[in-house]
Amino acid sequence: MTGAVAGVLYDGFAYGMLLFLLSVGLSVTLGTMNFVNLAHGSFAMVGGYVAVTLMNRLNWPFLAALPAAFVSAALISMVLERVLFRRFYRASDLDQCLLTIGIVFVSIASAAYLFGTQQEAVRIPDWLAGSYVVGAQTFGIYRLFLIVVALALAALLVGALEFTRFGAKVRAAVDNQRMARGLGVDVDRAFALTFALGGGLAGLGGALAIELVGLDHNFAFTYLIYVLIVVSVGGLGSIGGSFVAAALLGVSTVAGEYWAPQTGSFLIYFIMVAILAARPSGLFGKR
Amino acid sequence: MAGAAVGAQDLQAWLATRTRWRAVEIAFWLACLTPYVLAPDYLQLASQIAIAALFALSLDLVLGYAGLISLGHAAFFGLGAYTAGLLAANGWGEPLSGLAAAAVFTGACGFLVSFVVVRFRGLALIMITLGLAQMLESAANSANWLTGGADGLQGVAMQPLFGAFSFDLWGRTAYAYSLAVLFLVFLLVRRITNSPFGLSLRGIRENESRMTALGASNRAHLRKAFTLAAAIAGMAGALLTQTTQTASLQTLGFQKSADVLVMLVLGGAGRLYGGLLGALVYMIARDQFSDVDPQYWYFWIGLLLIAVMTFLPGGILGGLSRLLERRRSRAK
Amino acid sequence: MTEPALSTRNLNKKFGSLTVARDICLSLPRGARHALIGPNGAGKTSLVNLVTGVLTPDSGDVLLEGEIVTTSSAAQRARRGLARTFQINSLFAKLTPIEAVTLAVCERRGLSGKWWRSLPDFGEAVEEAGEILTSLHLRACATRLTCELPYGEQRLLEIALALATKPAVLLLDEPGAGVPKDETAQVFTAIEALSEDLSILFIEHDMNVVFRFASKIVVMAAGAIVVEGSPPEIARDALVREIYLGKARHG
Numbered sequence: 091m092t093g094a095v096a097g098v099l100y101d102g103f104a105y106g107m108l109l110f111l112l113s114v115g116l117s118v119t120l121g122t123m124n125f126v127n128l129a130h131g132s133f134a135m136v137g138g139y140v141a142v143t144l145m146n147r148l149n150w151p152f153l154a155a156l157p158a159a160f161v162s163a164a165l166i167s168m169v170l171e172r173v174l175f176r177r178f179y180r181a182s183d184l185d186q187c188l189l190t191i192g193i194v195f196v197s198i199a200s201a202a203y204l205f206g207t208q209q210e211a212v213r214i215p216d217w218l219a220g221s222y223v224v225g226a227q228t229f230g231i232y233r234l235f236l237i238v239v240a241l242a243l244a245a246l247l248v249g250a251l252e253f254t255r256f257g258a259k260v261r262a263a264v265d266n267q268r269m270a271r272g273l274g275v276d277v278d279r280a281f282a283l284t285f286a287l288g289g290g291l292a293g294l295g296g297a298l299a300i301e302l303v304g305l306d307h308n309f310a311f312t313y314l315i316y317v318l319i320v321v322s323v324g325g326l327g328s329i330g331g332s333f334v335a336a337a338l339l340g341v342s343t344v345a346g347e348y349w350a351p352q353t354g355s356f357l358i359y360f361i362m363v364a365i366l367a368a369r370p371s372g373l374f375g376k377r
Numbered sequence: 378m379a380g381a382a383v384g385a386q387d388l389q390a391w392l393a394t395r396t397r398w399r400a401v402e403i404a405f406w407l408a409c410l411t412p413y414v415l416a417p418d419y420l421q422l423a424s425q426i427a428i429a430a431l432f433a434l435s436l437d438l439v440l441g442y443a444g445l446i447s448l449g450h451a452a453f454f455g456l457g458a459y460t461a462g463l464l465a466a467n468g469w470g471e472p473l474s475g476l477a478a479a480a481v482f483t484g485a486c487g488f489l490v491s492f493v494v495v496r497f498r499g500l501a502l503i504m505i506t507l508g509l510a511q512m513l514e515s516a517a518n519s520a521n522w523l524t525g526g527a528d529g530l531q532g533v534a535m536q537p538l539f540g541a542f543s544f545d546l547w548g549r550t551a552y553a554y555s556l557a558v559l560f561l562v563f564l565l566v567r568r569i570t571n572s573p574f575g576l577s578l579r580g581i582r583e584n585e586s587r588m589t590a591l592g593a594s595n596r597a598h599l600r601k602a603f604t605l606a607a608a609i610a611g612m613a614g615a616l617l618t619q620t621t622q623t624a625s626l627q628t629l630g631f632q633k634s635a636d637v638l639v640m641l642v643l644g645g646a647g648r649l650y651g652g653l654l655g656a657l658v659y660m661i662a663r664d665q666f667s668d669v670d671p672q673y674w675y676f677w678i679g680l681l682l683i684a685v686m687t688f689l690p691g692g693i694l695g696g697l698s699r700l701l702e703r704r705r706s707r708a709k
Numbered sequence: 710m711t712e713p714a715l716s717t718r719n720l721n722k723k724f725g726s727l728t729v730a731r732d733i734c735l736s737l738p739r740g741a742r743h744a745l746i747g748p749n750g751a752g753k754t755s756l757v758n759l760v761t762g763v764l765t766p767d768s769g770d771v772l773l774e775g776e777i778v779t780t781s782s783a784a785q786r787a788r789r790g791l792a793r794t795f796q797i798n799s800l801f802a803k804l805t806p807i808e809a810v811t812l813a814v815c816e817r818r819g820l821s822g823k824w825w826r827s828l829p830d831f832g833e834a835v836e837e838a839g840e841i842l843t844s845l846h847l848r849a850c851a852t853r854l855t856c857e858l859p860y861g862e863q864r865l866l867e868i869a870l871a872l873a874t875k876p877a878v879l880l881l882d883e884p885g886a887g888v889p890k891d892e893t894a895q896v897f898t899a900i901e902a903l904s905e906d907l908s909i910l911f912i913e914h915d916m917n918v919v920f921r922f923a924s925k926i927v928v929m930a931a932g933a934i935v936v937e938g939s940p941p942e943i944a945r946d947a948l949v950r951e952i953y954l955g956k957a958r959h960g
Contacts, residue, residue, distance in 0.1 A: 120500070126500070177687070178686075181690075183446065183499060183500070184440070184642075185686055185690060187446075187503070188639070188642055189686040191679075192681070192683035192686065193683060195676065195682065196675075196679035198672070199672045199675040199676030199679065202672040315507075315511075318507075321500075322501060353519065355511060356519070359511045359512045360508075362504065362508050363504075363508040363512070366505050367497075367505065370496075370497050371501070388838070388839045389829045389832055389835050391807070392807065392828055393827070396827050572824045572826060572827060573811075573824075573834075574823060574824035575828075576815065576821075577812060577815070577816065579804065580804070583804060584799055586763070587795075587801065587870070588816075589782075589783045590761065590783065590792070590793055590799070591816050591870065591873070592816055592874055593784060593821065594784060595784070601822075
């Protein structure tokens with residue numbers, strides 16, 4: 091029994107780490123720029139499909155495709171931010187939702203058109219395939235890789251925010267935008283870079299997700315809901331909150347699938363509603 | 378003092394001009410009768426449009442007038458659909474009482490849920506409404522002994538309306554029935570939006586803290602609006618079941634909540650006719666696209682959403698009213 | 710001895726290490742016109758927020774006519790006769806003044822639940838709203854959208870909304886703030902014309918206004934009341950001069 095628990099925890103935590111990578115960018119941009127970007131899942135999808143194209147058509151190695159996924163998603167989010175999103179920073183939440191949902195729809199249709207509607211798969215390097223067997227439980231190495239990458243990135247993010255000049259500028263801009271501008275901080279640039287960073291991380295998540303949960307043209311929409319759960323439960327703008335909420339969601343999802351598959355996602359949503367009702371700004375949100 | 382009295386009458390008269398029926402409105406409702414003559418093969422579609430319009434109208438109460446963003450409004454639509462369906466599947470096929478039962482039941486559910494929903498705003502509200510609707514969908518899916526699960530409800534048999542008009546494949550009864558219900562509910566909602574209660578709702582939407590400073594019980598007002606909106610959505614769902622003789626999980630799904638939101642925003646929220654117009658445009662467009670690959674549909678709807686949000690905030694009616702404003706100020 | 714219309718007992722409020730209210734004991738007798746002055750950041754608006762219920766104090770009480778309302782909600786206090794205006798206009802942008810004031814009147818009269826009859830049918834409420842607008846010289850613009858009104862008239866609408874609740878106590882937060890010079894006279898004439906039964910506490914920076922209207926001045930700094938007195942007393946007070954550090958004062 092404990093073996094099963096360990097297995098569920100391991101798989102769940104790994105899945106949670108994937109969700110963290112997919113969500114942290116949205117949490118940060120929502121918290122800093124107050125922009126409800128439901129198209130965040132599309133950035134992830136871009137990263138995923140870029141990785142697939144590079145690996146399957148151009149034979150790039152897996153480890154090279156990952157940064158490419160990051161960069162391509164970061165670029166696309168930067169372009170979108172500059173061209174479109176910037177005009178909506180003062181718009182209502184609803185307007186932002188609808189605009190970005192429109193982008194999701196377009197991205198899903200485009201993905202279906204360009205890549206078809208089948209599930210994509212990639213070949214991960216041999217040293218990542220396989221698993222450790224402990225007792226009756228198997229622990230996949232790829233999942234370990236995922237966990238390590240996510241933890242490293244989380245540490246880098248927190249470090250960047252706390253210890254670099256750029257991070258200080260972002261934190262200042264979040265605290266008091268007008269003051270920061272007055273002090274000469276290029277707030278627009280700081281936000282644009284933050285946005286790109288968030289999008290890039292989502293793209294990386296998308297590329298990493300292929301092996302774990304697959305990739306198809308609906309990815310942007312399917313994972314949007316999970317990302318929203320992580321972000322709202324974790325608290326906007328909180329990296330730590332996203333981490334905890336993602337881990338919780340990951341473990342709960344896997345646990346639910348393992349022990350109570352007939353309830354479907356009922357429990358997940360129930361827990362989310364309960365947490366939000368008690369703490370509307372999330373577990374680690376401001377206020 | 379006489380001056381002040383005349384002044385007040387002027388103001389009353391001015392307020393009255395805002396609430397009276399305009400010619401274009403009467404033309405609209407008369408035009409709704411034309412499908413019987415102009416498009417007799419499309420009456421089933423027309424009936425679906427009327428139902429969608431009713432659903433969008435109910436969301437307008439919540440979103441357009443009260444200012445609450447709900448991503449789970451389909452829950453009430455689905456509850457109404459299954460209520461009417463289960464009644465009919467179990468021997469009670471009389472349409473009007475089924476409709477009333479659905480309205481009462483979903484209204485009661487809406488009342489209970491409203492106590493939770495009106496306490497939140499922003500992302501928390503969006504996620505809570507989404508979560509509650511997903512919980513319902515999940516439960517409905519699991520309870521396939523009751524709902525028929527993914528196959529949908531079977532055995533829905535409707536008795537003829539008023540004992541005389543049966544629901545046939547041509548949709549003649551269906552359209553008249555749906556249109557009549559839509560019109561009557563519309564009259565009700567129109568009355569409400571022109572009343573002091575409607576004004577309070579607009580006040581809450583415009584500036585909640587000001588309303589509090591005026592001593593208003595915001596939550597009580599919002600609960601009322603939410604409950605009513607739920608009942609109306611339930612009626613729309615019941616109509617769908619009764620006119621199509623089936624109920625499926627799609628009536629509860631997130632897709633449905635998103636669709637009605639798009640319809641409302643397309644037409645213009647907070648303008649009474651926005652939902653009706655948006656439903657008309659959306660449903661006709663979807664019908665035209667239904668033979669084509671569904672992906673095309675998503676592409677163009679997505680593009681349309683982006684375009685509307687960028688260039689036409691306030692939807693079609695919003696754009697039209699701005700056009701009229703510009704004409705009026707140029708005339709001055 | 711009748712109870713003061715509004716009083717507070719040892720109100721305290723801190724935000725982390727920032728103290729916005731320190732043992733505030735205020736007393737506003739019926740019909741009085743008191744001014745609350747102090748440098749930016751002294752805690753004046755926070756005090757108004759504490760009194761109206763927007764902020765909850767860490768300790769202390771707020772009393773309306775001797776009754777403790779500290780645990781009452783902001784809406785409940787408003788219904789009990791406590792009205793306020795906001796320093797930055799808090800209006801209904803897309804409503805017209807007549808609609809906004811009628812809304813306030815309907816809320817007060819308990820008509821806001823009525824959904825069956827049309828707004829114009831409630832003649833008395835509309836008439837009352839019209840009278841309030843007339844008394845503040847807003848009758849002419851009553852049917853224009855609030856967001857299209859000049860700032861001075863919007864400021865008057867702020868006051869109109871507060872008056873529509875038929876308050877016993879009125880808190881005016883910098884009524885002249887942001888109003889162009891040529892429109893301030895309108896605002897202050899309107900305030901001057903307010904009923905003698907109304908107890909008013911207003912926050913102001915403009916000392917001309919303060920000395921013109923107030924019978925008593927309360928000076929705040931760093932969250933605490935440092936001195937209170939009649940206008941001549943305050944004008945002579947060395948501490949006040951020091952607090953303002955050469956800021957324009959009326960002697």
